Amino acid sequence: MSLQSETELEVLHEYISELEEKVKVLEQDLIHDSLTGLTTRAFFNQEAQIYFNALKRDFEPKRKEKFGFKNLSFLFLDIDDFKKVNDSYGHDTGDEVLKAVARVVHGAIRDTDIASRWGGEEILIALPGADIEAGLRKAEEIRGKIEGIRFDAHPTLRVTISGGVAAFEEGVGFTEMIKRADQALYEAKESGKNKVVRHASV
DSSP states (O other): OOHHHHHHHHHHHHHHHHHHHHHHHHHHHHHBOTTTOOBOHHHHHHHHHHHHHHHHHHTOTTOOOOOSOSOEEEEEEEETTHHHHHHHHOHHHHHHHHHHHHHHHHHHSOTTOEEEEEETTEEEEEEETOOHHHHHHHHHHHHHHHHTOOBTTBTTOOOOEEEEEEEOOTTOOHHHHHHHHHHHHHHHHHTTSSOEEEOTTO
16 A cells, blocks of 8 residues: 555545544534533433333233333423523523523433423423322422522522423323423413422323
């Protein structure tokens, strides 16, 4: 092999390595939100739907195979008055708030749970195996921990969240479950914020 060919081969290998690295970055961006590290909305829809469909099949009378859990809860969380944080402290601080909240959420859930940045300051969590009571306890745990967050650069800044919880019911679709959690979140917001509310059907 000539020196020129060896050089060309090295350049080619470097180029391939760069492409592989770019692919990894793109795959990461498809799965995780770049700011918070939580999963993306698209990833949540894909993975949580798998849990939902498996649980739904478990309720089929003639089905012998079982997936291994009997419940599924959705927690819809939203940072209270987040616009005021951005307006009063700036968007950089707003980003720090989002990251701090995400760290609390990430630290409070299991490896099998899915937490997604749903949009803006909204976070949606799927808890496989958790009934409505377990979902409420987890949401309340997260709410309490977020209430305790402190920011060294802004000692007076306090952050709270509101939450809505809905649990699996036979005959209720995946999208409807998310909608129910969102409705409960809306009720928490309307009734004073910094609280967790269950959907009225459960």
